[in-house]
Amino acid sequence: MEMYKIIKSLCKVVFYPKYRIQVEGVENIPKEGPVLICSNHISNYDPIVLGITVPREIYFMAKEELFEKKVIGSFLRKLHAFPVKRGMRDRQALRRALEVLDENHTLGLFPEGTRSKDGTLGKGLAGAGFFALRSQATVIPCAIVGTYKSKDPLRVVYGKPIPMAQLRERKASSQEVTDEIMEGIRHILDKNEHN
Structure with a gap:
């Protein structure tokens, strides 16, 4: 069994009971083709x-500093993570991310670019x-609802795909598309935070 599957199985054993994880909307994630979550x-x-x-299997960009230690870097690569330089336009990381999608894989992104200190949703980059x-990725908004400190279950909700065809037709800018994605995430949060 490859390293990714072994680590995923181990993490499931630890994280699901510890944070009482509940998952909704996985049926919205296509089984094949490129996906951007x-x-x-x-x-x-x-x-x-x-x-x-x-x-x-999901690929992530991770800050370059994490790859500086060889052991950790090697471990992260086995988990399909690849480095990105923070605070500047990293062409190599951009190319790698597009390759991941061109190869029909799943890319995970946090559009805010950094963790929210108070749990509120920030502006997407x-x-x-x-x-x-x-x-040509199917774009899926996702909301992690709750906190890792609460006794309440941590809920992970995957929304319906963002309708990209209309955005492409009207030649929307990258920022406009990000704003649509963030609106999708906000909608899921608003709908689920009080449930």
Whole structure:
């Protein structure tokens, strides 16, 4: 069994009972073809939680500093993570992310670019819209609802795909597309936070 599947299985054993994870909307994630999953970002654990709740293998960008230690870098690569330089336009990382989608894989993104300190949804960066426009990916908004400290279950809700055809037709900008994606995430949060 390959490393990704082994680690995913181990993380499921730990995370599902610890945070009482509940998952909704996985039927919205296509079984084949390129998929871009865009989620809010409330904890360093978020990539793991997406990794264990998405039925498909998922790729992530991770800050370059994490790859500086060889052992950790090697481990992250086995989990389909690849480095991105923060605070600047990293062409190599952009190319790699587009390759992931061109190869019909699933790319996970946190459009806010950084964790929310208070759990509220921030403004999304144009990168998410860039990947959505430059690929043929199905774009799925996702909301992680709750906190990792609460006794309540942590809910992971995958929404219906963002209708990209209309956005492409009217030649929407990357930022406009990101704003649509963020609206999709906000809608899921608003609908689920009080349930």
